Amino acid sequence: MEKVYITGIGQVAVGEHWDQSLAALSSKAIRAALKDAGDPQPEIVYIGNFLASSISHQANLGALVCDAAGLHGLEGTTVEAGEASGAAALHMGYLAITSNMADCVVVVGLEKMTDMVGDEIEAFAAQSGDTDFEGMQGLTPNGMAGLLMQRYLDQYHAPCESFASFPITAHANGVNNPFAMYRKNVDLDSYGKAPMVSVPLSLYDVPTFADGAAALVLVNRKLLRDGQKAVLISASEIATDTLAVHDRADPLAFDAVHISTTKALEKAKLTRDCLDLFECWDTPSIYGMLSLEAGGFAERGRGWQFATLDNLALTGRLPVATLGGIKAHGFAPGAAGAYQVLDAVQQLRGEAGRNQIASAQVAMTQAISGAAASVITHILRKM
Amino acid sequence: MEKVYITGIGQVAVGEHWDQSLAALSSKAIRAALKDAGDPQPEIVYIGNFLASSISHQANLGALVCDAAGLHGLEGTTVEAGEASGAAALHMGYLAITSNMADCVVVVGLEKMTDMVGDEIEAFAAQSGDTDFEGMQGLTPNGMAGLLMQRYLDQYHAPCESFASFPITAHANGVNNPFAMYRKNVDLDSYGKAPMVSVPLSLYDVPTFADGAAALVLVNRKLLRDGQKAVLISASEIATDTLAVHDRADPLAFDAVHISTTKALEKAKLTRDCLDLFECWDTPSIYGMLSLEAGGFAERGRGWQFATLDNLALTGRLPVATLGGIKAHGFAPGAAGAYQVLDAVQQLRGEAGRNQIASAQVAMTQAISGAAASVITHILRKM
Numbered sequence: 001m002e003k004v005y006i007t008g009i010g011q012v013a014v015g016e017h018w019d020q021s022l023a024a025l026s027s028k029a030i031r032a033a034l035k036d037a038g039d040p041q042p043e044i045v046y047i048g049n050f051l052a053s054s055i056s057h058q059a060n061l062g063a064l065v066c067d068a069a070g071l072h073g074l075e076g077t078t079v080e081a082g083e084a085s086g087a088a089a090l091h092m093g094y095l096a097i098t099s100n101m102a103d104c105v106v107v108v109g110l111e112k113m114t115d116m117v118g119d120e121i122e123a124f125a126a127q128s129g130d131t132d133f134e135g136m137q138g139l140t141p142n143g144m145a146g147l148l149m150q151r152y153l154d155q156y157h158a159p160c161e162s163f164a165s166f167p168i169t170a171h172a173n174g175v176n177n178p179f180a181m182y183r184k185n186v187d188l189d190s191y192g193k194a195p196m197v198s199v200p201l202s203l204y205d206v207p208t209f210a211d212g213a214a215a216l217v218l219v220n221r222k223l224l225r226d227g228q229k230a231v232l233i234s235a236s237e238i239a240t241d242t243l244a245v246h247d248r249a250d251p252l253a254f255d256a257v258h259i260s261t262t263k264a265l266e267k268a269k270l271t272r273d274c275l276d277l278f279e280c281w282d283t284p285s286i287y288g289m290l291s292l293e294a295g296g297f298a299e300r301g302r303g304w305q306f307a308t309l310d311n312l313a314l315t316g317r318l319p320v321a322t323l324g325g326i327k328a329h330g331f332a333p334g335a336a337g338a339y340q341v342l343d344a345v346q347q348l349r350g351e352a353g354r355n356q357i358a359s360a361q362v363a364m365t366q367a368i369s370g371a372a373a374s375v376i377t378h379i380l381r382k383m
Numbered sequence: 384m385e386k387v388y389i390t391g392i393g394q395v396a397v398g399e400h401w402d403q404s405l406a407a408l409s410s411k412a413i414r415a416a417l418k419d420a421g422d423p424q425p426e427i428v429y430i431g432n433f434l435a436s437s438i439s440h441q442a443n444l445g446a447l448v449c450d451a452a453g454l455h456g457l458e459g460t461t462v463e464a465g466e467a468s469g470a471a472a473l474h475m476g477y478l479a480i481t482s483n484m485a486d487c488v489v490v491v492g493l494e495k496m497t498d499m500v501g502d503e504i505e506a507f508a509a510q511s512g513d514t515d516f517e518g519m520q521g522l523t524p525n526g527m528a529g530l531l532m533q534r535y536l537d538q539y540h541a542p543c544e545s546f547a548s549f550p551i552t553a554h555a556n557g558v559n560n561p562f563a564m565y566r567k568n569v570d571l572d573s574y575g576k577a578p579m580v581s582v583p584l585s586l587y588d589v590p591t592f593a594d595g596a597a598a599l600v601l602v603n604r605k606l607l608r609d610g611q612k613a614v615l616i617s618a619s620e621i622a623t624d625t626l627a628v629h630d631r632a633d634p635l636a637f638d639a640v641h642i643s644t645t646k647a648l649e650k651a652k653l654t655r656d657c658l659d660l661f662e663c664w665d666t667p668s669i670y671g672m673l674s675l676e677a678g679g680f681a682e683r684g685r686g687w688q689f690a691t692l693d694n695l696a697l698t699g700r701l702p703v704a705t706l707g708g709i710k711a712h713g714f715a716p717g718a719a720g721a722y723q724v725l726d727a728v729q730q731l732r733g734e735a736g737r738n739q740i741a742s743a744q745v746a747m748t749q750a751i752s753g754a755a756a757s758v759i760t761h762i763l764r765k766m
Contacts, residue, residue: 060511063624
């Protein structure tokens, strides 16, 4: 099987880009990634996007993005897996290289939330859950996360501040990331005083919707140049669970996280101890917590004891959100899975600046859509 | 590169399935396809869908469809390329097998139009064109096709009835297909009297939106059983053009058809003469015509002389729409590209009943989205 290397990354800062279209955002990220990779000639572009159809009334992004980026005539296709779409597009790029269909593929995670404003946005975001049985009844993503957090607190008698480590860590790491939307620290005191969004979920437990585009250039061995800074994709694994949470025997189990993580580690022939960092789905913070447990990093019901500030810090046992995570980056849903990989690539290249994890060799990234209805895990290695 | 075989097909008849959800439609097609393939255990499901986000407010179909079909935990991802989404999903399935990521993949084209009624449907369908510069100005898919047809008639001094061969052929072939929505003949007289939709485009020149699901089971050599009726995928090629037609030097050129067709024939090491049938994008009929020209089956501007009833018939030089095409099948946009392949598979298996093309060995299928902004060509061979 042909090996797959990431040789270029490019991103626009997540934010409210009122004046920039889907075409403009994606082009900027793609051109930056191609330049970073030494301007190879890609043959395929995969676009990870969640909501352009509902929010921007635009589908067929394959043609739109190729055209806008000056990549005329190329294969261009959209890949959708809810909020994990960016990671799903990377998975397809991985397949295209391993299958020898292409020597060079561009992957871009893309989301434009500000083409619409108001309550509708929250309703659209609920499309990653079960519309008929959840969304239609008014259950939004934050509503679902709040229910699961309440269940967690009740079932495990965990204190509310158990979840604070995720946003505090993410915000601390976001301070040094010029592409992060929020670049200020949050402490336990302000976490405790934050207004409630969906009890017991507070403002710091949930992501902020925004626009974004993050691109990656993938090549095979043949196109890899000597001395080029490259990152190997050791595994790319997708798993699904029931779409509706009420269909699960155990709502806190996050089975798809377990399946996806286990398969990825097996494929990469690695154990959890080998990971130097884990770009987990850090927000809603309850999802970060459940992914640590389902992923086997902490025992069931004991994640809150594992997820201390010390353990999750850049120098900790399992650094997460190392350049701000989704919480401090801002949340461009269909792009988030790609931003996670960009952050991991920067760590493995030793380009994470003041957030650099010393001698980082192996990183795992994990994108979650819905209440872990789809989970996509990638394992990356420094070359 | 691992070879890819289609060993199972399953479909629901295209129609107005008011009482059936996305989950129900896809499950029926998938279960039928798996049964047809001898019930192998798939590892991945790719869903081709165009408009579920806008029409059914449901994304994350990967989890929905896997769950509904009883395929718990599998990789499930949505692939979107406008009206060509079903073919795009097949392309991804092809990649997953050739890359050795999976031994068995299920592909399903899926569309549920009747979750919404009224004018909005036409506006949503326009999402496969350029929303900012075409759709937003009121240019619908039928509007665009009408403009291109007018241009064709003017530029080449072709008679209006030049296009009649497409719907007449499709309807004639649909009569014997139990899965077709329209099972009655149309003649030149009724074609000439049909009400106009977008002058000079009449009712018989355009497709009818409806619900549908069509599934395919793909396996590699290892899972192919002796004596199993299988069809080889010899090529799967996607190409894009500018999304907006006004950005093209020649609006009648359909460059993406040319690129996709040429690449597919090269990959399959075949010439056009080798094709026993061509499941072309037969409606809007102008797109059928332009795809014959751009695909190299007829000279530029002479397609209308080539596209006679005799030439396109089951016994003709280039049989098209052999089981009713999109026109008689009914048009479930995201599923149409998959239905085309199902029809071709039936021909190659010798299961096309009264529409059987004698000793059919090689078939080409071609799905078009927007005004040929994305084009996906597959070449299939009898085993």
